[in-house]
Amino acid sequence: MEAIEPAYGTTTLLLIAAAAVAVLLFLIIKVKLHAFVALVLVSVLTALAAGIPVGDVPDALTFGFADTIGSVALLVGFGVMIGRLLEITGGAQVLADTLIARFGEKRAPLALGVAALLFGFPIFFDAGLVVFLPIVFTVARRFGGSLLLYGLPTAGAFAAMHALVPPHPGPVAAAEALEGDIGLTLLVGVPVAVVSWYVGVMLVSRVLGRRVYVDIPDVLFGRVDEENDETEGGGTGVRTRTAPAFTTVLGVLLLPFVLISFDTVFATLTTAGVIEEGATWAESLMLLGNTTVALLITVLVAIVVLGRRDRSMADISTIFDRALGPICSIILITGAGGMFGGVLELSGIGEALSNSLSDLGMSLILQAFVIAAVLRVAQGSATVALTTAAGLLGPAAAAADLGSFQISLLVMAIAAGATVLSHVNDSGFWLVSRFFGMDVKTTLMTWTVMETTLGLTAFGLSAALWAVA
Template sequence: MEAIEPVYGTATLLLIAAGAVALLLFLIMKVKLHAFVSLVGVSVVTALVVGFPLADVPDVLMFGFADTIGSVALLVAFGVMLGRLLELTGGAQVLADTLISRFGERRAPLALGVAALCFGFPIFFDAGLVVFLPIILTVARRFGGSLLFYALPAAGAFAAMHAIVPPHPGPVAATEQLGGDIGVTLLMGLPIAVAAWYVGVYLVSRFLGARVDVPVANVVFGEARDAHGRTGAEQQEQGGQDGKPQLGQAPPAFGTVLSLLLIPLVLISFSTVLDTLDAAGVLDAGSGLPAFLGLLGSTTVALLITVVVAVLVLGRPRTSMERVRRIVDEALGPICSIILITAAGGMFGGVLELSGIGDALSSSLSDLGFSLILQAFIISTLLRVAQGSATVALTTSAGLLAGAVGQADLGSAQIALLVVAIAAGATVLSHVNDSGFWLVSRFFGMDEKTTLKTWTVMETTLGLSAFLIALGLWAVV
């Protein structure tokens, strides 16, 4: 769908958006109304207040909901199937033990973050988070303390790579719109992303973890577990009638588990690299072998292949296919709420996007009188806060600045810094109109207030760190 012609001015639209967010927080945090019901209800009210024709309101609601659930449902479903198999067969514990033996207990959060930075180079934020979730929870269960010590470094690493570094679609699209060089954006964006992650995520996670106690969530994997991650029923089952474990008696080797996790990494790399080469005009990714590799590298297909391999390599050698079927089936139950709430968050963001608030802000902010890099950050930040989608904020901001960048005759390095500044603005202040906010909230078992105090703060420090580094380099490039 296309955005409607705004009925109100920019100031009124901003007030409507602010009022909608305030109403949503009131319903969830004060009235204690379920988040899914609150999000859908506020989305309907917002669509009516903004001025959508009554006949169009259902389609407006489905715009953001269908787009979000279409990507999240399959991703989360395959991810928790893989996570459940890794957990019950001991694969996640093997990974955690190896990680700790290499880096030591005190550096476990750093190790998780560095691993996520590496995996996050070709993998989207949500896909990486789903794959890493069982490892994060296993390490956190082993050492105790707030989950934030372990979850934020990994989640923040995926967020930093996804927002700033090609071949992720946001920075690639912004680079193309501004007439820059994708290779230069990669070479400059990568070290900036790593430095911003260390300052704005890793150090901040230590501060937040020491002050906010978030217990290890079992929202994905179900009921409470013992020190080995087993439920009471699993302890009895794994003991068996003859005293021998039926599942997980021989944990998989570290190489096996690592190879399994590398499958989606390699397959998704096919798609991202091919898309980048296609955008650069090097090859046609729409036919022949490139198209087939692109299909294998689509997130859904890559995770499907990984789950099938996990069933054959982890599950089937240790138990019957009937038991494997029950394991993956039971893994799906707890995630229904996660999928629906995340999709409803996409609905709310979609209503704000189609309301025309982005276009209204764009026209109002196109000539701020600031330097280009400051304009890039401010415009992107305001668009991000107003309508929630980081991708929309990033691509819209780049389109707004394209004319001015062309007139300024900037070099590739300066354009790369502008892309980082736009990505930084599109990262800060993740809140209730961002579907990613709800994904993180539900995966880590945090309520909305705690998520605002932790995830929103961390996303903001990450974005500010990236912008300040880019601003410093802008002065010397």
């Protein structure tokens, strides 16, 4: 669905968006209305208030909802299946024990974060987070303390790689819009992402983890000992079964990493002209690397190498049924968050802001950060903010006759602005909130703060390099 011609000026649209967020927070935090109901209700009211024609409101609502849930539902569903098999077969425990043995107890959060940085190179944020959750929960249960000490470094690592490093779609699209070099953007993005993660996520998570206690939720995967009676015929469950080997568990985790890299790498090479567009062999490998297909293949492999070691297919189906049930709420709330962001996008607020911010009379790199940040806050989607800001800055960047390195830094600044201040109009906000079992207020105090420090650190590095470039 295309954006609707704005019915009001920028100021009015901003006031409507601010009022919508305020009402949503009031309904969820004060009234205690269920987040899914509140998001749908506020989305309807916002669409009407923003001047979207009554006949177009249903399409406006389904625009963001369908786009979000179409990807999230499959990724979360397959991810939870993989995670539950890792959990109940002891695979997550094996991997956690190995990480702790190599890095030590005090460095457990660092170990999780470094692993997520590596796995996050080709894997999208939501898919990587779901697959890593059982490992995070296992480590957190073993050592105690707030889940944030272990969860934020992991989630923040996936967020940093997704926002800043090609071949993820956001930085690739921004580099193309600015006519930059994707390879150089990759070389710049990796160190910026790693340093930004350590300063803006790792160090910040230590402070947040000490100040805010978040218990390990049982709603997503349940506890391992609850599976003791899950098999047919009164099986004794995981306690009497032999855990899989570390290499087996690592292989299951590496499989989606390898498969998804087919899609991201070959798509990038095709865009760069290295591979002929439409080549059948490349498209076949890219199909295997499609995130949904890659996770489906991983589920099938996990069934064979983990589940079928000492369980029947009937047992595994029962395990999957029990794992999928609790995530319905997560999927619906995340989809409704996408609905709210989609309504704000279609209302014309992004276009109105773009027109008013396109000539701010400040340095180009600061302008890039500010435009992307305002767009991010206004409509929620980091990808939309990133691509829109890059499109706006394209003419100015061309007129400034920037070098390839400066264009890469400009991409980093845009990505940094598109990262900050994740809040209730961002579907990723709800994904983290539900996965970590946090209420809205706690998520704003932790995830929103961490995303902001991550983005600010990335911009600080970009601006410092820009000054000496």
